[in-house]
Amino acid sequence: MPNVSPSILADYELVIGLEVHCQLLTQSKIFAPDAAAFGGEPNTDISPITLAHPGTLPRLNRRAVELAIRMGLALGSHIARYNVFDRKNYFYPDLPKGFQTTQDKTPICQGGQLEVQWRDQASKQSGQALVRLNRIHLEEDAGKSIHPAEASHTLLDLNRAGTALIEIVTEPDLRRAEEAGAFLAEIRRLVRYLGVCDGNLEQGSMRCDANVSVRRRGQTTLGRKVEVKNMNSVRNVQRAIEHEFERQVALVAAGGQVVSETRLFNADNGQTYAMRTKEELNDYRYFPEPDLAPVLITDEFLQAIEAAMPAMPKALQAQFTGQFGLPAYDAEVLTDEKSTADYFLAVADGWPTGATSRYKAASNWLMGPIKAYLNETSTDLATFPVPPARLREVVDLQEAGQLNFGQAAKQLLPALVAQPQRPAAELAQQLGLLLAATDEGALLPLIQSVLAKFPAEVAAYRKGKKNLQGLFMGEVMKAAQGKADPKKVSELVRQALETA
Amino acid sequence: MQIDRETLQKIAHLARLNLAPADEQKMLASLNNIIAWVDKLAEVDTNGVEPLTHATLETDTWRPDVIGEPLPRARALASAPDHDEVFFRVPRVIE
Numbered sequence: 001m002p003n004v005s006p007s008i009l010a011d012y013e014l015v016i017g018l019e020v021h022c023q024l025l026t027q028s029k030i031f032a033p034d035a036a037a038f039g040g041e042p043n044t045d046i047s048p049i050t051l052a053h054p055g056t057l058p059r060l061n062r063r064a065v066e067l068a069i070r071m072g073l074a075l076g077s078h079i080a081r082y083n084v085f086d087r088k089n090y091f092y093p094d095l096p097k098g099f100q101t102t103q104d105k106t107p108i109c110q111g112g113q114l115e116v117q118w119r120d121q122a123s124k125q126s127g128q129a130l131v132r133l134n135r136i137h138l139e140e141d142a143g144k145s146i147h148p149a150e151a152s153h154t155l156l157d158l159n160r161a162g163t164a165l166i167e168i169v170t171e172p173d174l175r176r177a178e179e180a181g182a183f184l185a186e187i188r189r190l191v192r193y194l195g196v197c198d199g200n201l202e203q204g205s206m207r208c209d210a211n212v213s214v215r216r217r218g219q220t221t222l223g224r225k226v227e228v229k230n231m232n233s234v235r236n237v238q239r240a241i242e243h244e245f246e247r248q249v250a251l252v253a254a255g256g257q258v259v260s261e262t263r264l265f266n267a268d269n270g271q272t273y274a275m276r277t278k279e280e281l282n283d284y285r286y287f288p289e290p291d292l293a294p295v296l297i298t299d300e301f302l303q304a305i306e307a308a309m310p311a312m313p314k315a316l317q318a319q320f321t322g323q324f325g326l327p328a329y330d331a332e333v334l335t336d337e338k339s340t341a342d343y344f345l346a347v348a349d350g351w352p353t354g355a356t357s358r359y360k361a362a363s364n365w366l367m368g369p370i371k372a373y374l375n376e377t378s379t380d381l382a383t384f385p386v387p388p389a390r391l392r393e394v395v396d397l398q399e400a401g402q403l404n405f406g407q408a409a410k411q412l413l414p415a416l417v418a419q420p421q422r423p424a425a426e427l428a429q430q431l432g433l434l435l436a437a438t439d440e441g442a443l444l445p446l447i448q449s450v451l452a453k454f455p456a457e458v459a460a461y462r463k464g465k466k467n468l469q470g471l472f473m474g475e476v477m478k479a480a481q482g483k484a485d486p487k488k489v490s491e492l493v494r495q496a497l498e499t500a
Numbered sequence: 501m502q503i504d505r506e507t508l509q510k511i512a513h514l515a516r517l518n519l520a521p522a523d524e525q526k527m528l529a530s531l532n533n534i535i536a537w538v539d540k541l542a543e544v545d546t547n548g549v550e551p552l553t554h555a556t557l558e559t560d561t562w563r564p565d566v567i568g569e570p571l572p573r574a575r576a577l578a579s580a581p582d583h584d585e586v587f588f589r590v591p592r593v594i595e
Contacts, residue, residue, distance in 0.1 A: 026565050033568030042586050043573045051576060063565035084553050091516055093590040146587070147594050154594070155587035283514060288553035293561040 004250045012214045012252070014245045015222060016174035020187055021165050022197035023141065023205040024067045030140050030164035031058030031101060031292070038203060042157035050162045052096040057291050060085075064164040065108070065295065067196045068138050069305050071166060072109025074190055074312065075133055079302060080106050083295040085138075088284045093156055094143035102139035102167075104286040108297075109136035114190075118182035129179045132171040141165050166196070172211065172222060177241040181234045184208050188234075193312055193338045201233050208237050212244040214252060223248070224258040228272055230265045240265035244272055316341050324348060324359040333367050339381040340366060346388035347395075361395045361405075369409035373417065385420040386413075393424035401485035402435045403428055435483045443476070443484060447496050450475040461497055469493060501539060503531045 029036050032049035049056045065083075072079055086104035112133040119126040143161035145154050168187065174180050188199035188206060199206050208231055213223035228244055231237040243265075248258050263272040311319070313335040320331035320341075335341045347362045348355075366381075370391075374380055394412065397403040403412070408428070415427045428434045450472055451458050461468045472493050477484060508528055512519045519527060573586070582589040 028565055028567045033563070033566060034570050035567045041573075043576060043588070045570055046573070046576055047568070047571050051571070053579075060562040061565050062562040065562065089514070093588075093593060145593065147592065152592055153582070153589045154592050155584075155589060157587060283510075285514070290554065293556070293558045294554055295562065296559045 004246050004253065008253050009246065009249055011217060012245075012249045013217050013219075014175055014177070014241070015172050015213045015215065015225075016177075016180050016241060017172035017211040017225075018168075018170045018174065018180060018183060019209045019211070020168040020184065021141075021207045021209075022071075022168065022187075022191050022199070024064050024164040024166060025195055025197060026061055026063045026067070026164050028061060029162040030061050030064045030138065032162050034162070036163040037159075038205065040159050042159060045159040046161070050096065050158060052098070058101065058289075060292060060295065061164060064138060065297075066305050067164075067194075068108050068136060068166045069297070069302065070194050070309060071168070071191065071196050072112060072136050073306060073309060074194055075109070075112035075114055075136070075168075077109035077112030077133060077136060079297060080108050080110060081297045082106060083108055083297065085289040085292045086286045087289050088286055090284060092142070093154060094145045094158070094161065096143070096158065096161060100140060100142065101289055101292070103137035105288070107135035107137035109133075112136070114183065114186060116179060116182040116186050118176065118178040120176075120178050129174065129176075129182075131173045131179070131183050134169040134171050136166050136168045139165050139167060172213075177238040177245070180210060180241055181238040184237055185234050189313065189337070194310060201231075204232065210237060210241055210244075212241055212248070213258070214245060214248045223252070224260050226258060226260065226272075227262045228265055229262060229275075232267070236265060236267050239267075239270050240272060243270055247272065313341075320344075323353070325356040326359060326363055330360070330363045330367065334363060337380065343381045343384070343388055347391050350389060350392045358395050358399055361398055362391060364405070365391055365395070365409075369413050373413060386416045387420060390416055390420060390424055397425060397428060397434075401488045403433060404435065404482075404485060407433055407482070433483070435480075435485055443480070443489060443492055444496075446479045446484075447472075447476055447489075447493055450479060451496060458497065469497070472497070501535050503528060503535060 023036075024030075026036050028034060029050065032047045034047045034050055035045045037045055049058060069079055083103065083106050085101050087099040088102050088104065089099040091098055114131050114133065115128060116131060117126065117128045141160050141163040143156055143158035145156060147154050170183070174183060184201075188201070191197040191206070192199045197206055201208070207229075210228045210231070211225045212228055213225040215221070215223040226244060226248070228240050231240045244263070251258055259274075262275045264275050265272050316335045317328075317331040320326045320334060321328055326334070333340075334344050344362060344366055348359055351358050370381075370384070374384065394403065394408060394416070398405055398408070402425075411431050412424070412428055412433055415431060416424065419427065425434065453475070454472070457465075457468050457471060461472075469490075473486070473490055476489050476493060477486065480489070505524065505528065508524065508531065509519070577583040577585075577588065580588045
């Protein structure tokens with residue numbers, strides 16, 4: 001890694017465009033009925049169409065078109081009403097036909113934009129960027145090649161060949177690695193919300209290539225770009241771009257020239273390497289795919305997709321603050337991940353409207369102990385064992401003063417996770433968490449006996465030493481063996497002191 | 501438009517065809533004949549005419565997103581020039 005001084009780096013501007021491939025959540029492939037599953041036994045999700053046997057013909061998967069349009073609508077793209085597919089010709093063994101079926105001339109979504117908020121953890125800087133989209137087009141994925149060490153052959157698994165993809169292409173609008181990271185994270189959030197893609201960068205159902213170039217500040221023409229591939233996380237996309245920026249600036253500042261090439265990112269050392277393959281000639285000779293009829297997007301088709309659009313984070317935030325009366329902060333945290341928003345909605349669904357304190361209590365659970373549990377176990381709510389109805393029971397117990405939040409978070413939550421099929425009240429009872437002294441009838445005698453034990457303090461309180469309330473509170477809680485609702489106790493203690 | 505030797509070799513390479521030097525002249529003449537024939541079309545004024553991409557008027561021949569029966573792996577592999585029990589095998593593509 002060449003060391004470039006910060007003052008030289010500051011003379012140059014980083015220019016980034018991204019290409020994001022998303023595997024669409026269809027059951028079958030884009031042009032063939034084989035399953036589009038991840039992780040199947042090699043070469044079991046294949047068909048004569050996928051293998052490009054002579055005489056086979058592709059047929060377009062209607063769902064793939066719907067999902068691509070969904071994404072375009074969410075990003076404000078113009079939806080192309082007349083679509084043809086094109087053949088992108090090149091030879092590579094993971095592409096049995098000798099061409100990739102894609103959209104060159106008539107991408108299904110054209111233009112659009114996405115505003116992203118970025119934040120740099122190290123420098124604490126933050127900002128926002130408006131990223132214009134060039135296009136989103138439909139295409140098919142290639143198979144997987146495996147290159148066994150020392151072998152003279154390459155192995156092919158064609159399960160993935162022909163699975164449906166959209167490729168989201170931005171304009172070269174990004175100027176910082178953090179912006180690129182934020183863009184990718186926001187796209188991932190959107191595809192998950194929309195049910196377009198599972199957004200798994202690690203497993204490759206979502207892949208990001210970065211076109212990176214540098215130019216001296218003030219210049220308006222673009223420098224020569226390098227395409228960087230093989231980044232399997234948001235963090236690695238940022239690292240690869242940061243490395244590429246310094247590498248290119250070092251080259252250019254030393255009087256050299258950037259070579260337009262494809263480079264692979266190595267996550268182990270944070271560097272990029274020129275890809276070495278036998279074929280570097282790019283002459284794709286695109287032409288319209290004659291085997292697929294043109295696709296006409298009618299008003300009715302478009303309206304049906306619009307009507308079926310799932311609620312997006314902003315709309316949910318408005319619902320959470322409006323209908324449920326949650327603070328804006330809660331609404332933002334709960335809608336960060338679709339799985340969290342869905343879970344909250346499933347919990348809130350069981351209560352009559354206007355149960356504001358219950359909504360807030362459920363939010364506290366999700367933002368606090370449950371979030372901590374998910375972080376610790378590196379899981380998410382989509383696989384959280386405790387059903388929403390169970391959390392509703394917990395909140396109901398809390399609201400009835402029968403459960404203390406702090407204790408429940410510590411002891412009841414692990415029990416619920418271990419035995420999600422048992423009612424919350426039963427588990428709380430078994431753990432001794434269910435507050436016996438919950439109603440006034442049970443608490444008042446305890447309070448009276450405590451006040452009787454501290455006559456001097458009671459007198460002092462009544463003369464104005466209000467901070468003595470903490471002492472009484474503590475004593476009552478002790479007498480109740482910690483199984484009383486502190487809010488209720490505090491209220492009753494104050495009443496007893498003020499009125500007696 | 502005229503196809504020269506260089507273009508011919510480029511096309512042959514892109515199509516992964518080995519063209520024997522002895523066949524080059526014959527191939528050049530043949531390709532140029534075809535091009536000359538197609539060039540007749542250039543005599544027609546096509547200003548304002550949308551390119552025709554498909555010869556039929558058929559549209560929206562899409563299918564529902566339903567999984568069909570896969571091709572059994574053993575049968576698929578059997579028609580490949582080289583394979584093992586699980587994978588297709590091809591000459592190594594990364595140096």
